[in-house]
Amino acid sequence: MAAPIPVNRIGGPLEVGLHQDGRRLTPQRRKVLELFERIGTGTHLSAEEVHHQLVQEKSKVSLATIYRTLRLLVSMGFLHELELNEGGHRFELSSHDHPDHHHLVCVRCGRTEEFESSQVLDAGRIAAEKIGFQLIESTLNVRAICPKCQ
Numbered sequence: 001m002a003a004p005i006p007v008n009r010i011g012g013p014l015e016v017g018l019h020q021d022g023r024r025l026t027p028q029r030r031k032v033l034e035l036f037e038r039i040g041t042g043t044h045l046s047a048e049e050v051h052h053q054l055v056q057e058k059s060k061v062s063l064a065t066i067y068r069t070l071r072l073l074v075s076m077g078f079l080h081e082l083e084l085n086e087g088g089h090r091f092e093l094s095s096h097d098h099p100d101h102h103h104l105v106c107v108r109c110g111r112t113e114e115f116e117s118s119q120v121l122d123a124g125r126i127a128a129e130k131i132g133f134q135l136i137e138s139t140l141n142v143r144a145i146c147p148k149c150q
């Protein structure tokens with residue numbers, strides 16, 4: 001599957017909250033997006049967690065639908081997807097207020113912590129420039145084991 005173009009980095013859909021693109025979404029898709037907007041940036045949810053949350057809000061929606069919806073929201077630039085090996089996939093809100101950041105991920109429980117590093121950004125920029133690639137983003141996912149799981 002081709003990587004989605006992260007339009008959010010360069011004038012993104014969430015600049016003014018749920019803008020036109022968001023309003024075009026079906027009610028169910030909007031519900032998923034609104035959940036992420038409610039919890040705010042910096043929270044990383046799995047499809048199961050999103051499903052659990054919506055079921056608690058009395059939404060009759062299958063996990064398969066949630067998966068499809070999350071993929072769609074990623075491809076539209078509303079969400080950002082983190083690919084973790086053992087922990088599966090997690091999703092977070094794309095936002096201008098929450099620029100390029102990196103993740104420390106516990107491979108046992110999936111706990112995800114964010115950090116910022118200008119060195120990582122610089123390394124990505126320098127590497128891209130050297131080979132003549134146009135940079136889109138530089139993010140680092142560090143797989144680790146959290147204190148609780150050690």
Ligand SMILES: [Zn+2]
Pocket residue numbers: 042043044092101102103114
């Ligand atoms: Zn994050």
Ligand SMILES: [Zn+2]
Pocket residue numbers: 106107108109110111145146147148149
């Ligand atoms: Zn852990």
